[in-house]
Amino acid sequence: MKQTFEVLNVKCGGCANTLIKALKDEFGEVEVDLEVHPRKITLDINDDKKEELKLKLRTLGYPLTTDELSGFEKATTTAKSFVSCAIGKFDLATKK
DSSP: OEEEEEESSOOSHHHHHHHHHHHHHHHOOEEEETTSSSEEEEEEOOGGGHHHHHHHHHHHTOOSSGGGGTTSOHHHHHHHHHHHHHHHHHHHHHTO
């Protein structure tokens, strides 16, 4: 069933592109709403895969809530999302 989650650290289309690519293989199609803050992602996911999704998002530097930053260095998480953003922008620029 389709579910929507708020995701932190998705700053631009580049971040969204990176996030979509990273989640697609494991979780299928992902829609990212760049019109709202925090950003929202919508995907077709069963409740039993929610924890797996949360872990994947944390690992990528895009946690669902600030509480999920616990156990992670803030600088590392920020760096991961910055790198993801830069990679996403590069991918978008090269696909013209």
